[in-house]
Amino acid sequence: MDRNTIIGFLLIFVLLIAWQQFMAPSPEELQRQQQIQDSLRMEQVRQDSLARLAEARQLKDAQEAAAVTQDSASRANEMALLFGPFAPSAVGELKTFKLGNDVMEVTFTNKGGRIREVWLKDYYKVVLDSAFKEHKVPLRLLEDPKDKFEYLLPVPAAATGQVSTEDLYFDVQQSDNAITFRAYAGEGRWFEQRYELEPGSYNIKYTVDFVGLDQILDRSEENVVLNWVTWLDKLERNTRYERNYSTIYYKPTDDDPDYCSCTRDDEEDYTGQRLKWLAHSNQFFASILLPETAFNGAVMRTEVLDPEAEDLKKLSSAILVPHDGPFAMDMYVGPKDFETLYAYGVDLQEIIPFGRSIFGSINRWVIRPLFDFLAGLIGSKGLAILLLTFIVKMLLYPLTYRQIYSQQKMAALKPVLEKLRAKYKDDQQALQMEQMKIYREYGVNPLGGCLPVFLQMPIWFALYRFFPAAIEFRQESFLWATDLSSYDAIVYLPFTIPMYGNHISLFTILWAATTVWYTWYNSKQMDMSAMGGGANASMMKYMQYGMPLMFTVFFNSFASGLTCYLFFSNVLNVTQMVVTKNYVIDHEKIRQELEANKAKPKKKSGFQARLEQALKEQQRLQEQQQKKRKKK
DSSP states (O other), X not given: OOHHHHHHHHHHHHHHHHHHHHHSOOHHHHHHHHHHHHTOHHHHHHHHHHHHHHHHHHHHHHHHHTGGGSOHHHHHHHHHHHHGGGGGGGSOOOOEEEEEOSSEEEEEETBTTEEEXXXXXXXXXXXXXXXXXXXXXXXXXXXXXXXXXXXXXXXTTSTTSEEEGGGOBOEEEEOSSEEEEEEEOSTTOEEEEEEEEOTTSSEEEEEEEEXXXXXXXXXXXOEEEEEEEEEEEOOSSOHHHHHHTOEEEEEXXXXXXXXXXXXXXXXXXXXXXXXXXXXXXXXXXXXXXXXSSOBSOEEEEEEEOOTTSSEEEEEEEEEEEEXXXXXXXXXXXXXXXXXXXXXXXXXXXXXXXXXXXXXHHHIIIIIHHHHHHHHHHHSOHHHHHHHHHHHHHHHTHHHHHHHHHHHHHXXXXXXXXXXXXXXXXXXHHHHHHHHHHHHHHHTXXXXXXXXXXXXXHHHHHHHHHHTTTOGGGTTOOBTTBSOTTSOOEEEEEEEEETTTEEEEEHHHHHXXXXXXXXXXXXXXXXXXXXGTSHHHHHHHHHHHHHHHHHHHHHHTTSOHHHHHHHHHHHHXXXXXXXXXXXIIOOHHXXXXXHHHHHHSOOOOOHHHHHHHHHHHXXXXXXXXXXXXXXXX
């Protein structure tokens, strides 16, 4: 690993740390968010509503327990008190119903008239047993018993002023691909939910209707609150990264898509602002509501749970739905596949966390389609990574050739620089000035060849976000790696090392080993005096070998697709270096070029003149300080 590569890696590491610090909220932002939370009218309404509903449910449970001592007339009166005109729908028998197509099976319940779980037939969840052996089990979404999908109906005739559809038993009408739930509130009056499953699709046509309820619902309330709560299940092996890529996404009608914080508890108040869609999202799967018109607003909250908890996160959305007629929407429950989401035409693809900067654009419109093409061409995601690495290296080879050529020119000057180092071994300032003269005299740039490193940095940053976000790599195996979107554990440890984990990633180890070997091979060609000699050279030497060790800790739990790419990249770096140095570059031509440059008349550039002047001034000040010390 030469100095330019070290500088590139240092810049990457510094930028990663800076990016994390930049994304962290400032104290002012935290204070502002707290103020917003304290003043959320919408959230207060929701909490009050839920409290009243809890009270009503407690009353209902107590009355049901005492029902054995009551006559039917008395019980009917109490149901009427609690649920108003919806009292006939407050009593029933719990039943489940199913609709399915080629890609999923949806289970419904008549209590609440909602989805109870969705089974995705083409996807699996991997669980590890006590021996760290992987087992695939069916992948189900919206399956947690704590989940809620309830409409809080403003019914003045009810004891608490509200009725939750979660407490109602719906009548059911089912066909081959559709199911309709109705909760009756008297003759010719009902609340209706209709689901229609499309063939071969993860999309469900969903409509709610308030038939004849204009005289029952509170006229002062223009909207009904849809209380949607999802307890996200842990679906991936690397739950730490899954947690950081799971949140609520939403799109205001007049703005770009946005999201709640992925790494901390967060709350966003969009009361009074219309929303085009809203999504509760895991790392690779999402449940999305897309109304035909728009929601009238929402309050969204994410709660990060303890890493040892059964669930990953709790996502809550209080959505304002108008009740002046049928309200139609699409309900998407499935994988975060780019092409599928992009086809909706409303920026749904933005819920795939490729990044929001230029690196996100590179992922969406350059790397992703290129990977899809290569994977479709050769049928293997791992081989597609290898082929992409080869393409990138070949595109950058002209610049890599210049880098290696510059290094060989420096190597040819090594005997001259060795003499200078022996002559000025006790005067580093003079040594640096003489080195600058030698470089100018022979036409050598000690920083030549940095460009390939800097040109690859956007690709590295983009791939850093690409592999953990692209579902195409989820549970795709290559060599010993069973999931290119997660780490490739070759060995599990009986203990956990802080920051490192309880496993060893083989691709990471191979990347680190080839980096160290490449560094050693490159250092034989380098003149360490070009780095200032002394302490500077020693520090650079330690950094050359320390950087791979530091990144080994960082990459051990990262997506094996990225470490696979970095390992292949190192192998190609070594191959290009050896082949170019031994079979492409004419070393005799380099010596002739250096001699020809030496014979040419030299004219200092403005930068060189200022640099030499600065070195001379530094040397003069150093000599003055030494004289003062001698006088003392």
